[in-house]
Amino acid sequence: MTTTTLSVRLSGFGVRYPQFHLEPIDLEFRAGERVALVGANGAGKSTTLKAIAGRLHDYDGRVEIAGREVRAQVPKIRARIGFLPEQLLGFKWMTVAEHLGFLSAFFPTWDDDYAHELLARVALPSGSKLGTLSKGMAVKLSFVAAEAHRPPLLILDEPTSAIDPLMRGELLGVIDECVPRGGDRLVLFSSHILEDVERIADRVIMMRRGRLLGDMTTRELQERDLGSPLSQILYDALGSDE
Amino acid sequence: MNKRAFLNLLSVEYRRYGPHARRSIIFLGVVFAVLVATENATHNGLAFLLGALGGSLFMMVPVTVLKDKTSGTMDFLVSLPATASALVCARFAAAILFAAAGAVLVAAAAGLGLPPLLGSAEPARVAGLAFLVTWVSTSALACAAIALLIRFNVNALVTHGPLIVFATVFAAVYVYDRLFGSPLNAIRAVMASERAPLVVVAISVLGTPGSWRLHSCWHAVQSRTTGPNPIPSTGEVVDGHRKARRRQRLWPSL
Numbered sequence: 003m004t005t006t007t008l009s010v011r012l013s014g015f016g017v018r019y020p021q022f023h024l025e026p027i028d029l030e031f032r033a034g035e036r037v038a039l040v041g042a043n044g045a046g047k048s049t050t051l052k053a054i055a056g057r058l059h060d061y062d063g064r065v066e067i068a069g070r071e072v073r074a075q076v077p078k079i080r081a082r083i084g085f086l087p088e089q090l091l092g093f094k095w096m097t098v099a100e101h102l103g104f105l106s107a108f109f110p111t112w113d114d115d116y117a118h119e120l121l122a123r124v125a126l127p128s129g130s131k132l133g134t135l136s137k138g139m140a141v142k143l144s145f146v147a148a149e150a151h152r153p154p155l156l157i158l159d160e161p162t163s164a165i166d167p168l169m170r171g172e173l174l175g176v177i178d179e180c181v182p183r184g185g186d187r188l189v190l191f192s193s194h195i196l197e198d199v200e201r202i203a204d205r206v207i208m209m210r211r212g213r214l215l216g217d218m219t220t221r222e223l224q225e226r227d228l229g230s231p232l233s234q235i236l237y238d239a240l241g242s243d244e
Numbered sequence: 245m246n247k248r249a250f251l252n253l254l255s256v257e258y259r260r261y262g263p264h265a266r267r268s269i270i271f272l273g274v275v276f277a278v279l280v281a282t283e284n285a286t287h288n289g290l291a292f293l294l295g296a297l298g299g300s301l302f303m304m305v306p307v308t309v310l311k312d313k314t315s316g317t318m319d320f321l322v323s324l325p326a327t328a329s330a331l332v333c334a335r336f337a338a339a340i341l342f343a344a345a346g347a348v349l350v351a352a353a354a355g356l357g358l359p360p361l362l363g364s365a366e367p368a369r370v371a372g373l374a375f376l377v378t379w380v381s382t383s384a385l386a387c388a389a390i391a392l393l394i395r396f397n398v399n400a401l402v403t404h405g406p407l408i409v410f411a412t413v414f415a416a417v418y419v420y421d422r423l424f425g426s427p428l429n430a431i432r433a434v435m436a437s438e439r440a441p442l443v444v445v446a447i448s449v450l451g452t453p454g455s456w457r458l459h460s461c462w463h464a465v466q467s468r469t470t471g472p473n474p475i476p477s478t479g480e481v482v483d484g485h486r487k488a489r490r491r492q493r494l495w496p497s498l
Binding site: 077078079089092093095104105109110 | 246248249251252256259260315316317319320323324325326327
């Protein structure tokens with residue numbers, strides 16, 4: 003997978019669990035895009051992102067990165083993907099610095115200087131133990147871990163769902179700075195906070211209860227409903243047939 | 245996966261095994277030192293202790309898997325860009341490192357003047373069988389201890405599990421010795437018989453489900469004492485109970 007040819011394609015992707023079905027969907031993402039998957043809890047956002055990140059193997063259809071099925075490239079493909087999970091994963095007895103040091107060996111493109119720069123930018127003390135971090139700090143650490151190797155594909159699963167508005171703004175600002183619009187990297191993130199989508203995304207995938215409702219650029223959405231803020235348009239679209 | 249990543253995994257496993265391994269090694273070192281001091285040390289005695297040490301440390305491999313599952317670190321480990329074989333390899337390598345370090349320390353405690361242990365075939369066989377016996381007996385005894393814990397809700401067993409298992413093993417050996425003579429002689433007799441390979445295979449086969457049974461019991465106990473996932477670590481469970489008892493003393497009506 004190279005940054006210039008990066009593309010992610012979902013063909014007939016769906017899952018069938020006893021209590022959750024995601025109907026087959028077809029989507030394609032390209033380098034330079036910042037794509038938001040929006041929808042309420044249970045829409046299928048995290049399931050989709052996990053499959054793209056190589057953390058979900060039990061699905062129908064195909065998920066391809068640079069033309070190759072993700073399942074066939076695990077675990078190698080994970081070294082080229084930055085993934086921020088919903089919950090911080092790691093050993094609670096490790097310090098922040100130890101956690102990043104542990105991870106650094108697994109990612110060939112890991113940049114220690116950049117990792118320290120990111121830590122400073124999000125004001126995260128490197129000596130704190132993982133078990134003592136607040137939810138907001140844990141999200142910041144997950145972001146640093148996901149971004150420190152400058153992956154061509156950055157996946158953020160609900161990065162702002164459980165943190166206070168101040169930290170949210172701070173984190174979104176850092177994401178915005180680290181992955182500029184129109185670059186050679188692809189950002190996929192999920193959220194049910196529509197203001198975050200408005201700030202970060204340039205394309206929106208709308209999902210509800212395991213179904214794909216729509217796939218539009220933010221410009222298309224705004225042109226469709228002139229004068230309204232994007233968050234209001236999304237709110238109306240997601241709640242239209244409730 | 246590169247060498248540095250494997251060493252990182254190994255280092256993490258080594259740090260996680262540390263407390264249990266240190267306790268086991270010190271305990272067995274002290275036991276053998278006492279045997280030497282009382283002039284009861286034999287090659288087979290040393291072999292038995294080394295095998296028991298290895299068995300008890302290898303018990304930590306599946307127990308660590310269980311801990312990973314309950315604490316959520318399993319998700320972390322399997323999400324790394326590393327093969328499952330590398331993860332398993334690092335875990336067993338850490339257990340072997342501790343067992344080797346323990347063997348050296350116990351042998352040192354036993355006295356450097358003893359002839360090389362592996363110079364004779366018989367002690368090696370005794371060590372092998374002791375390894376398997378410990379593995380099975382720690383599984384079985386821990387299951388029994390956990391059953392008692394469930395019956396009487398004795399939460400102290402959760403924190404002192406390894407100590408209780410060791411104490412029970414040595415009490416059992418002592419009682420056997422008093423009733424039927426040296427257990428080492430019994431092991432030697434079994435190993436000298438034609439049925440020795442069958443016994444070893446049977447113990448191995450029985451030991452595996454025994455170990456997994458232990459894990460499911462442990463999981464059940466932790467679920468029972470702390471509620472559904474996420475299940476906190478043992479220390480957190482006990483802290484939670486201490487806090488609950490303190491609260492109960494202060495506000496009995498609650």
